[in-house]
Amino acid sequence: MTKSVSEKGLRWYQDVRFGMFIHWGPSAIPARHDWIMAAEQISPADYEKISAQFNPTKFNADEWVSIAADAGQKYLVFTTRHHDGFSMYDTALSDYKVTTFSPFRRDPVRELADAVAKRSDIKLGFYNSLLDWHHPAYRFRKESGLAWSDYLEFLHGQVRELCTDFGEIACMWFDGDWPRHKFTDSEAYFLAGGSFEYEKLYDMIHTLQPEAVIINNRHETPQPGEDVQGFEQDLPGANTTGFNSPTVADFPLEVCMTINDHWFHIAGSTNYKSTKSLVGYLARSASAGANYLLNVGPNAEGEIMPLHAARLRAMGQWLQTNGDSIYGTRAGVIAPSAGAVSTRKGDTHYVHLLENVSDWTRLKGVPDTVTSARLLRDGSAVEMTQDGDQVILNVPDERRDGFDTVVVLT
C-alpha cells in the first residue's frame, strides 16, 4: 500500500503556511535565462565550462536562513539539482557536483542544514529535478550505452541521500515530470525514457522521512503518495498560466511563485511584485487552504538580492502583527469577494481586507456564531452591521493597513 506523510508532519506543514523557495546554481553566472542550457542549446561540455567556474564565496547559510526567519518563513526548499544536472551538494552518485567540479569545494546543502538545525522554527526541504539535461543516462543513452534504469538508480539514489544525510526535512519537491508525456522524442532536451517509478520513490521517502510531505510539480491531480497539490505561479483555481490543474477539494495545497519574473538570478531583472501584492498572495493562498512558497534566486556570488530580501522582510513586518491570521489557519468559509478573503481557526474568522475602494466591505456567508469584530493589529472594535444575509464591516481609510487590514470575527 502506498504510504503518505504522517498526520503530525502534514499538520506542521499546513500550519506554517509560508516558505522560501531557493533556485540557485551555475546558471546564476551567465544570468540570462532560467533554462539557459535548453534555451541556448548549450551542450553539456560547454555548460561544464560554466559550472566549473561556480564559486559563490559570499554564500552564508546563516544569512539566508535569517532572511527567511525575518520574513516569517518556516521552511526552505532548495534546488539540490536543477534541470542542468549540477548537484548542489556532495552527492556520492556523481562527480558533476559543487564540491569537486567547481572551485567552491563547499556543500551548500550541508551548510543550510546546519544553519536550520540551530533553530527550532525553520525546516529545510529539497527540490530535485526529475529531468536532467546533463546525465548520460537521461539524454544520451544511445551514445553512452546506458539504460533508463541507470538514470532511475541515480535519481532514486540521490533522493535516498537527501532523505538520509541531512536530518529531518520538511519536504521532497519534484519537478520536470512533464516532458515524459508532453514532448516528443525529437526534442532531445525532453527525452525521458520511461516511468520514474513513483510508487517506489514515494514509499522510500515516506519510510525514511515520515514527517516530510511530497510535492510533485506535475500540473496534474495528485496521485497516491503525493501529499500536496502544487500550483505554479497561480492561486488555486486561477490557472492564468494555462497549465495548472483544477483544485482537488479538501486536499493540502501549495502555491509557488516568483517575486520577479524568474526562478534563477537574471541580470537586470525587473518587474518585482510589490509588498502589498505579495502579502495579498500570501493571504489569498492561505484563504484557499494553500501554503505560499515564495522564490528567491541568489546571484553567482551567493547573495540573496537586496531587493528580494527587502520585500521578504517587509512581509515579515506585516506578519509580526498579523501572523495569527496566517499561521495555523485553514481555508476560509466566508465567501471571498474581489477585495476580501478570509482564513479560519475554528470559530475565529480572519477577514483580510486587501483592497481599499470604500470603507464598507460586504460579506456573504458569515457564520451566525459571529457576534464581534475587531482589528487584529490592536484589538480595537470594528463596526459590523447586518444587512439581510450579508454583514457589512466599516473600516475607514484612517484605520487601514497599507498591505492587508485584518478584521477578526468571533
Ligand code: GLC
Ligand atoms: C517550472 C520551471 C522550473 C522551475 C519550477 C519551479 O517547472 O520549468 O525551472 O524550477 O517551475 O516551480
